[in-house]
Amino acid sequence: MAVLLLGAAVVLSVAVGSVFIPPLTVLRLLLPADMAPGWEVGDTTTFGVILYQLRLPRTALMALTGSALAGSGAAYQGIFRNPLADPYLIGVASGAGLGAVVAMSVRWPYSTLGMMVIPIAAFIGAILSVMVVYTLARVGRTVPTTNLILAGVAVGSFTTAINSFLMLRGQGELRRALAWLLGGSTQTGWSPFLAALPYIAVGLVALLLMSHALNVLQFGDEQAQQLGLPVERMRLWIVLAASLVSAAAVAFTGVIGFIGLIVPHVVRLTCGHDYRRLLPLSILGGASALLAADVLSRVVMAPQELPIGIITALAGAPFFLWVLRRAKQQAYW
Amino acid sequence: MKTTPLLEVRSLSVAYGMRAVLCGVSLTLSTGSVMALIGPNGAGKSSLIRAVSGVLPVRGGQIRVSGTDLVALSPAQRARLLAVVPQARNLPPAFTAWETVLLGRTPHLNWLGQTSPQDDARVRLAMERTDTLALAGRRIGELSGGEQQRVLLARALAQAAPILLLDEPTAHLDLQYQVSLLEMVSSLAQQDGYAVLLALHDLNLAARYANQIALLAGGEIRAAGSPEQVLEAGLLSQAYKIPLQVVANGPGGRPWIGPI
Numbered sequence: 001m002a003v004l005l006l007g008a009a010v011v012l013s014v015a016v017g018s019v020f021i022p023p024l025t026v027l028r029l030l031l032p033a034d035m036a037p038g039w040e041v042g043d044t045t046t047f048g049v050i051l052y053q054l055r056l057p058r059t060a061l062m063a064l065t066g067s068a069l070a071g072s073g074a075a076y077q078g079i080f081r082n083p084l085a086d087p088y089l090i091g092v093a094s095g096a097g098l099g100a101v102v103a104m105s106v107r108w109p110y111s112t113l114g115m116m117v118i119p120i121a122a123f124i125g126a127i128l129s130v131m132v133v134y135t136l137a138r139v140g141r142t143v144p145t146t147n148l149i150l151a152g153v154a155v156g157s158f159t160t161a162i163n164s165f166l167m168l169r170g171q172g173e174l175r176r177a178l179a180w181l182l183g184g185s186t187q188t189g190w191s192p193f194l195a196a197l198p199y200i201a202v203g204l205v206a207l208l209l210m211s212h213a214l215n216v217l218q219f220g221d222e223q224a225q226q227l228g229l230p231v232e233r234m235r236l237w238i239v240l241a242a243s244l245v246s247a248a249a250v251a252f253t254g255v256i257g258f259i260g261l262i263v264p265h266v267v268r269l270t271c272g273h274d275y276r277r278l279l280p281l282s283i284l285g286g287a288s289a290l291l292a293a294d295v296l297s298r299v300v301m302a303p304q305e306l307p308i309g310i311i312t313a314l315a316g317a318p319f320f321l322w323v324l325r326r327a328k329q330q331a332y333w
Numbered sequence: 334m335k336t337t338p339l340l341e342v343r344s345l346s347v348a349y350g351m352r353a354v355l356c357g358v359s360l361t362l363s364t365g366s367v368m369a370l371i372g373p374n375g376a377g378k379s380s381l382i383r384a385v386s387g388v389l390p391v392r393g394g395q396i397r398v399s400g401t402d403l404v405a406l407s408p409a410q411r412a413r414l415l416a417v418v419p420q421a422r423n424l425p426p427a428f429t430a431w432e433t434v435l436l437g438r439t440p441h442l443n444w445l446g447q448t449s450p451q452d453d454a455r456v457r458l459a460m461e462r463t464d465t466l467a468l469a470g471r472r473i474g475e476l477s478g479g480e481q482q483r484v485l486l487a488r489a490l491a492q493a494a495p496i497l498l499l500d501e502p503t504a505h506l507d508l509q510y511q512v513s514l515l516e517m518v519s520s521l522a523q524q525d526g527y528a529v530l531l532a533l534h535d536l537n538l539a540a541r542y543a544n545q546i547a548l549l550a551g552g553e554i555r556a557a558g559s560p561e562q563v564l565e566a567g568l569l570s571q572a573y574k575i576p577l578q579v580v581a582n583g584p585g586g587r588p589w590i591g592p593i
Contacts, residue, residue, distance in 0.1 A: 212446030216436050218425040226386045226419070227492070228412030228440030273427040 002284040006063070009291035013059040014051060016295050021047045021055070053189065061193040061252060062294045062308075063287040066259055068200045068249035070286020073260025074267075074279055075207050075242040078214040079235050080143050086260035087246035090148060091129045091155035093255060096247040098159040099125020101166055115195035115252075122247035123199070129155050130243055192252040203245035204283060210238055211275035218273070256290070256309050258316040263289055266323050289316075338363045339528045340385075340496055345394035347377075347384045354380040355552045357394070362545070364495070367522045367529040369543035371536055371563075373573050376549040378532035382500045385530070386417045398496065412440035416489035418499040421481035426474025430484045433473055434460055437491030459490035462525075463517060479510030486517065497521065499531035503538065511535070515542045536590040540564055540583070548572055564588040 014030075015021045021029075029051050069087060076085040076092075087093040103121030133155050137147035213234045216224045225231050246260070263286045267278055293311040300306055338361035347355040355377045362368050370378040383389045385396055387403060396403040398414045406414075416437070424433075437459065438452040460466040463483045473481055482502055489497055499518065503511035519542045521527045533539045539546055539560070546563040548556045550572040556563045566579045569590065576593045583589025 209445055212439070212442060212448075215428075215432070216439055218428065219433075219436070220423065222383070222388050223417070223419055225388050225408050226412065226415075226417040227436055227488075228409035230408050268427070272429070273425065274429075274432050 002281050002288070006284050006288045006291075009288040009295075010059055010063065013062065013291040013295050014055045017050075017055060017298055019047075019050055021051060026051065057190045057193055058294070059291065060190075061196070062290050064193060064196055064200055065249045065253045065256065066263075066286040066288070066290025067204065067283040068196075068245045068286070069256065069260040069290070070263035070282040071204050071207055071279060072242040072246040072249075073286075074264035074275070074282040075214065075238055076260075077264055078217060078275060079238050079242075080148060081218065081220075082143065082148055083265070084149060084261070086258075087242075087250070088156070088255070088257045088260065090152035091133050091159065092126045092243055092246055093250050094156040094159040094163070095129025096122035096126040096243075096250040097255060098163050099123065099128075099247070100251045101163050105166055115191055116198075119196060119199045119244075119248040119251040122251040123244050125159070126243040126247040126250075127240070129159060130239055134239075196248045196252045199248035200245050203241045203248070206241040207238065207245070208279055208283075210234065210241070211279045214238065214275040214279070253308075256312055258309075258312040258320075259286055259290055259293075262316045262320045265320065269323050339399060340530065341395075341397045342381075342385065343395045343397070345381075345384060345396065346392040347380055347389050348392050353392075353552055355384065358549075358552075358554055359394075360547055360554065360557060362496070362528045362530055364528050365522050365526050366545055367519055367531070367543045368545040368547060369539035370530065370532045370547050370549055371534070371539050372549035372555075374534075376572075377552040378534075378549055379500050380552075381549070382417070382498050382530065382532055386415055386498055387411045409440040412492060412494065414494050415496045415498055416492035416494040418482070418485050418489045418497065418502055420501055420504055421478055421485055422505075424473050424481060427472055429469065430460070430465060430471055430473055430476065430480075430487075431456065431469040433484055434465075434469075434487045434491050437488040440492060455493065456487075456491050459487040462490055462521075463487040477510075478506050479514065482506065482510070482514055483517070486514070490521075495526075495528060497527050497529045497531075499529065501532050501534060503533065503535065511538060518542070536564065536569070537583075537587075540587045540590065541585060560588055564590060 011023050011026055014026050015023050025047055029048055073086040076087065076090060077083060080090070087096075099121040100118050102125070103118050133148070133151045134143065136151035136155070137143050139147065213229055216227050216229045217231070217234070219227070221231050249256075264278065264282045267281045267285055271277055271281055290308075290312070293308055293315060296315065297306045297308045297311045300311070340362040342358060342360050344357045344359055345355055346353065346357060358377070358381060360368070370381060372378055380389060384391060385403075387408065391404055401414075403411055403414070434456045435448060435452065438448060438455060441452070442448065457466065460469060463486050465480065465483050465487050468476060468480055468484065473484060476484065486502075497518070502514055502518070506514065515538055518529055518531065522529045531543075533543075543560060545558065546560050547554055548563050548568060555572050556565075556568050561581075564579055566577055569577045569579065578591055578593045580589040580591075
């Protein structure tokens with residue numbers, strides 16, 4: 001189901017844009033020639049160029065970002081045992097943003113290798129802010145919801161302010177960072193995707209391997225330890241993996257809210273809380289959801305593009321409320 | 334019969350910050366026996382259970398299982414020796430009973446955290462033993478307090494540890510569920526050979542289901558031994574600070590305790 005959904009989203013995302021490529025042509029171009037013989041598809045050369053140099057890289061980057069945001073959101077909700085945790089609310093994303101902008105202010109990246117430095121800077125920013133938020137919010141061994149949100153919002157505003165200051169002070173090229181920070185993929189070609197891929201892949205695989213530990217942690221630190229889990233060490237690894245993943249996503253697509261919050265909850269409401277299912281489904285669902293939002297951002301005011309963050313909030317919030325209403329009235333978190 | 338005890342606690346001291354909660358507590362527990370920890374609130378019953386399970390730092394003394402010092406072990410190694418049944422409170426409501434019991438297999442999984450058919454078989458066995466298999470697909474949030482407590486007992490059995498620690502397992506339960514749970518626990522000791530250490534606040538249930546009793550007050554053991562030895566009016570009245578009466582030959586031939 002989730003895989004089919006993602007497939008449909010990919011085809012749609014590749015097809016739609018200022019030049020419409022018919023879905024059949026998309027399939028014809030994507031599949032090896034012998035798998036789709038004799039399809040009448042017309043002018044494949046122009047379409048091919050658009051497909052391989054514009055649409056596919058963007059689709060790939062968006063799918064990767066969506067999976068990263070939803071996967072790390074599910075993980076943050078799990079370790080903080082808090083339904084509101086997501087990369088944005090707990091300040092990780094803005095911390096990552098600051099790290100990335102600082103790196104760009106030192107030198108604007110032109111090559112793929114140069115781009116690969118950005119996620120590392122973003123990762124450092126993300127880790128620093130998650131540490132600060134966690135330390136501020138922590139009461140003994142628990143992290144109360146209100147403390148987490150307050151600390152996250154405060155740290156988030158602070159880092160965002162420094163960010164704005166840096167960008168307004170900066171000359172010329174750093175202003176590009178402003179457009180980037182508002183969300184959406186402004187860079188073209190395969191470089192951003194290739195630069196983000198290793199970080200996100202490593203982080204997501206690590207999270208998937210820790211899904212049993214995430215299940216155990218849902219019963220609280222004390223029970224988790226009595227069940228044989230090295231709690232502190234596990235939590236550290238999960239925070240590191242989730243922060244790596246969200247930092248890499250933020251480093252290339254800027255601030256896209258809501259995906260990390262909504263997608264895991266929709267999966268929980270429909271498929272249950274077992275992280276061994278929840279995590280892979282959130283990853284697939286996040287990719288599909290962000291692709292769908294990206295398509296909308298291209299068609300709503302075509303030929304002009306909307307920042308994708310607007311779409312995720314506009315479409316995501318009502319959809320989330322609808323799912324929440326539909327779910328049976330039972331204690332769910 | 335083994336001569337060395339399975340669990341041996343020797344002059345154990347535990348403190349929260351500066352406040353001592355256990356001072357020089359010693360006890361031994363062997364295979365097949367049920368030891369009840371009794372005493373007024375704040376006597377240190379739960380602290381003793383938690384310290385033995387490894388979640389409270391030990392200030393002094395030793396906790397040994399078959400001669401091995403627990404303090405030196407990793408959480409997983411410890412969880413293969415001791416399984417804890419906590420009070421059924423603040424459980425994540427959306428997990429199913431099956432998923433919950435499966436978590437008991439945590440200390441036996443490899444680093445990939447993958448469960449095998451053997452793990453599933455263990456879970457099934459534990460749920461059959463505790464009469465919870467019919468609840469496997471239900472969410473724990475929908476279950477009654479008594480059912481939740483049995484699911485947690487099943488989780489502890491799935492851990493396949495020889496020692497069971499229960500922290501006030503009958504708190505907040507109706508009398509019928511208290512009795513059926515303790516029946517189950519005592520049959521686990523007698524038939525399956527578990528060594529059981531449980532904190533109980535109900536003296537009469539302790540008298541009925543335990544074959545050893547330790548009376549705690551002020552973080553120290555005031556008396557330990559058979560129910561007949563420990564459930565004695567003078568000792569109890571002193572520990573609970575109210576006059577108590579003990580009927581030596583109460584219902585079922587067991588001591589019966591009530592306030593005067």
